Amino acid sequence: MSIPAFGLGTFRLKDQVVIDVVRNALALGYRAIDTAQIYGNEAEIGQAIADSGVPRSELFITTKIWVDHFAADKLIPSLRDSLAKLRTDHVDLTLIHWPSPKGAVAVSEFMTALAEAKALGLTRQIGVSNFTIDLMRQAIEVVGADQVATNQIELHPYLQNRRVVEFAQAQGIPITSYMTLAYGKVIDDPVIARIAERHQATTAQVVLAWAMQLGHAVIPSSTRRENLASNLKAVDLRLSPADMAELAALERGERLTSPASIAPVWD
Numbered sequence: 001m002s003i004p005a006f007g008l009g010t011f012r013l014k015d016q017v018v019i020d021v022v023r024n025a026l027a028l029g030y031r032a033i034d035t036a037q038i039y040g041n042e043a044e045i046g047q048a049i050a051d052s053g054v055p056r057s058e059l060f061i062t063t064k065i066w067v068d069h070f071a072a073d074k075l076i077p078s079l080r081d082s083l084a085k086l087r088t089d090h091v092d093l094t095l096i097h098w099p100s101p102k103g104a105v106a107v108s109e110f111m112t113a114l115a116e117a118k119a120l121g122l123t124r125q126i127g128v129s130n131f132t133i134d135l136m137r138q139a140i141e142v143v144g145a146d147q148v149a150t151n152q153i154e155l156h157p158y159l160q161n162r163r164v165v166e167f168a169q170a171q172g173i174p175i176t177s178y179m180t181l182a183y184g185k186v187i188d189d190p191v192i193a194r195i196a197e198r199h200q201a202t203t204a205q206v207v208l209a210w211a212m213q214l215g216h217a218v219i220p221s222s223t224r225r226e227n228l229a230s231n232l233k234a235v236d237l238r239l240s241p242a243d244m245a246e247l248a249a250l251e252r253g254e255r256l257t258s259p260a261s262i263a264p265v266w267d
């Protein structure tokens with residue numbers, strides 16, 4: 001995979017909270033950070049990175065272009081603004097955050113602009129987020145499957161998104177699982193708790209290990225240093241085929257993120 005298997009999510013984290021979270025995460029060994037223009041925290045993340053003293057070359061920074069910035073004349077200027085806030089001359093990965101609402105901007109227009117941003121060196125890799133199979137096909141037509149570094153989608157034990165995963169994997173496009181912990185909902189699941197007990201692990205570690213073992217990247221978030229530390233240890237946990245089968249059986253089509261104004265018709 002050309003993107004890190006484990007990173008830090010920063011949705012909803014603002015001001016001093018996000019500064020503290022990024023500082024703690026970097027001190028604990030996190031090196032990949034996921035943000036977005038709409039999160040309103042790029043400047044604070046830039047500050048926390050600068051204060052940390054961790055060399056830029058060790059970091060993998062992802063941002064996402066908001067839907068208002070998809071037009072050919074807006075995308076690159078908006079990414080330059082993000083770079084200024086993040087205090088860097090390039091990000092490692094830039095994603096189209098959501099499909100363009102009502103198709104207002106054509107996939108060909110924003111994917112071409114995104115590829116141009118890469119050609120200019122403003123981003124090392126490009127990708128998409130919340131893309132359906134049909135939208136992925138359209139993006140691939142414009143830039144080629146090998147140029148799409150990931151499709152970042154909601155994926156957790158209660159929404160396993162198998163059709164999108166199968167299509168992406170057939171194209172060689174890695175999936176990034178967002179809300180892998182279902183925003184905390186999976187923590188008290190009794191089936192997962194039993195698996196966790198067998199491994200002397202936490203339920204969060206089991207779920208993160210499950211997603212990584214399926215080949216997906218994960219970007220869990222936490223405001224608590226102890227959770228940041230224990231979540232990172234999921235990289236060392238190996239689940240058995242029986243554990244994986246039990247987790248697969250938890251699918252229940254429970255989508256948590258589908259904002260009416262921007263959500264596509266899901267697969």
Ligand SMILES: NC(=O)c1ccc[n+]([C@@H]2O[C@H](COP(=O)([O-])OP(=O)(O)OC[C@H]3O[C@@H](n4cnc5c(N)ncnc54)[C@H](OP(=O)(O)O)[C@@H]3O)[C@@H](O)[C@H]2O)c1
Binds near residue numbers: 009179227230257
């Ligand atoms: N592309 C998109 O459209 C999109 C959409 C949503 C999210 N994302 C990205 O994905 C990232 C992850 O999603 P998310 O932050 O929404 O949800 P998440 O990572 O599934 O869950 C975060 C929640 O789980 C809790 N938690 C974390 N570790 C825990 C542990 N070890 N034990 C118990 N509770 C724990 C956190 O509470 P505490 O703070 O108390 O630990 C927080 O409430 C986001 O931050 C963002 O970067 C992308």
